[in-house]
Amino acid sequence: MQHPDEGTIHSWLDGALSADEATRVETHVKECPQCAVTVAEARGFIAASSRILTALDNAPRGVIPAATPKKRVDPLVWRVAATVLVVAAGTLVVARNRGSNEQPADRVMVSRQQASVAARVPAAGGPAAVAVDQAMPKAVVGNASTIALSGKTGTSDSRFGIPARENNALEKRGMMPAGQAAAASEIAGAAAPTASTFAPSHVAGVVVTDSASEPEPLKLVGTPWRIGAKVTLYEVAPGDTVTLTESMPLALEQVVTGISSTSTAMQATSKSAAVPLKARVDTAAITSAADSQRAASAPPSAPAVSAPAPKSLPGMANTLHTVTWTDAVTGNALTLTGRMPKARLQEIKIRIERERAAAAAKKTP
Amino acid sequence: MTDVERLFRTYNVALVRYLTRRLGDRDWAEEVAQETFVRALRQTSIQNERAWLFAVATNLVRDEARKDMRRRKHLALLAEEERDEIVEPEETTLERAQEAAMARKAVDGLAERDRLALLMREEGLDYNEIAEALQLSPGSVGTTLSRARRRLVESYEALQKSQEEREKNAAS
Known part of the structure; x- marks a missing residue:
């Protein structure tokens, strides 16, 4: 028998030959060392190719552009975006509230006497501090459009409405967010408006005159x-x-x-x-x-x-x-x-x- | 159980694996396999089911590739990008990834007929089925397979050798 070709050997190893052909090849390979080597080599190719093809099974998914891969947004991004939104909304609300309070803060009405008290007390600390008018009422803060620190004994002509932006002679003693004006006014209206009470308060929007630091003559x-x-x-x-x-x-x-x-x-x-x-x-x-x-x-x-x-x-x-x-x-x-x-x-x-x-x-x- | 369900349960795994090895993409392979089974629905009778399914699947891939070569190139680019982004399973080592890449390269280097015959044989198709699916003479299948196997293994070994040399150079 002639040496079987490589294709026939693969067919024999794959069981694709008829019974007669398989018997002939098997007999020859037993007697032919050269063909035996070829058979051994073919077995190796079959096993190796099968192993190589198995390596292809680890194939990726989603390569087909028909379903365009959508970039998934990381959940963390959503969380961060939500946090930013909440903070921004909160800031807007606070800013609006402040804005609504700051508007009337410019129209704070304060008697000059009280302004002088506010100006004098922190500076003097002496008899003037004792003479601080304790009757300063609380300011109406909140929805009220005007914060009125009215004079107790104040008469209609003694109550000065001094818009902060309209009087150049006025100086702002200290600014505080209008939202804190209520607290400051509460302090101002408290029972003991001593220097230590007034000095850090700096009632928002309260304006005082330069001359207020000196006692007015009777x-x-x-x-x-x-x-x-x-x-x-x-x-x-x-x-x-x-x-x-x-x-x-x-x-x-x-x-x-x-x-x-x-x-x-x-x-x-x-x-x-x-x-x-x-x-x-x-x-x-x-x-x-x-x-x-x-x-x-x-x-x-x-x-x-x-x-x-x-x-x-x-x-x-x-x-x-x-x-x-x-x-x-x-x-x-x-x-x-x-x-x-x-x-x-x-x-x-x-x-x-x-x-x-x-x-x-x-x-x- | 209808015929299509039986066909699906009997051949789907092998067909998808064949197509996956052929195309290099599991989703694409599943899509082609489904289309293959849909076409089987329209057939009144199929003599050799496995040969017919693999032949139709092979032709679907071939026709699709002919229709849109640009899409194929785009897919190749996407595949490259995907390979960079893919998070490999834990059991997938670097060595296995390298083996897969070399296997793909070696398979792609084969002639189309050799490649398909080899892939079909790996899925258990006998020589007659392969001959029917690829429209070959049954006697030439052995030769085709032997050639494909030798070339595949030799190509793979050559790639493996060059990879080892690169690693040696990198180490030194």
Whole structure:
């Protein structure tokens, strides 16, 4: 038999030959060492090619462009995007709220007296600090379009509305986000507006005058006459008035402190009685407002000292104080009433006595 | 069980593997296999089922390749990119990846008829089925297979040798 070709050997190994052909090839290979080598080599090729083709089974997927592979967005990207969105939305809300608060902050209304207090107290820390007007009410913050820090004894003409952007003479003592104005105003309206209270507060939008750092001279703003008494209204500071009542025939030697009477309240607010009291939202302010309104509705001839003293929270900012003494020259009873601490009233009393003495000296050279 | 279901259950695994080895892409292979079984639905009778299925699948690949050569090139590019991005299974070592790449290169280097005959034989088709599918004479299948096997192995060994030399050069 001739040597079988390589194709026949592969066919024999693949079992593709007929029985007769297979027997002949098998017999020859047993007797032919050369063909035996060829058969061994063919077995190797069959096994090797099969192994090589098996390596192709680890084929990738998704190569077909028919289904265009879409780039999947990493879930982390979605999370980051969601976080950014939430933060941005929150920032927008906060910014809008601030914006709505800052708008009225520019229109903060503050009496010059209070502004001077705010300016003076941190600087002085001395008697002026004691004289800080405790009656500063809380500002109305929030939806209110105007933050009004109204003067307690303030009259309609003593309440200055000072737009911050319209007065070049004003300087901003400190800016605070309008959203914090409420807290700052609460501090301002707190019971003890000491220097340490005011200094760090820097009420937002509060504007003060340059001249406010110096005490205003006593300014006579009115002398309404009452039966049996001479009433003098002094403006001790812009927007802050005190009432000096000189009882001609009477010689009262008494000092009333801490509690305001209806009559004195009326005196203190006689000019501002017709003006609606604004922005007195805290308890003390409401109490004071009611007190003032009661006083305003009382007849002007009400007894000076017989009226029952309304209960007032001691130390509250808008408490009415009264200092009574006897004039050394005339012997008349003098009653000084103001919505300010008693210590400041005492200071004003000294100034009034000094001015009265100077006036008397002019009259009697 | 319908005939198509029986055909699918009987031949799908081998047909997909054949096509995968042929095309180098599993999805494409499955798509062609499905199309092959869909075409089988239209046949009233098939004498040699396995030969017919492999022949139709082979022709589908061939016709598709003829229709859109650009698509094929694009697929090749995509395949290259995919190979870079594919996260190999844990059991797939670098050595196995290299073997697959060399196997693909060696198979692609074969003549089309040799390659198809070899792939069909690997799926168990006998010489008559291969001859029928590839329209060859039954006597030439042995020769075709022997040639394909020798060339495949020699090509693969040559690639393996050059790879070893590169590794040696890189090490030195």
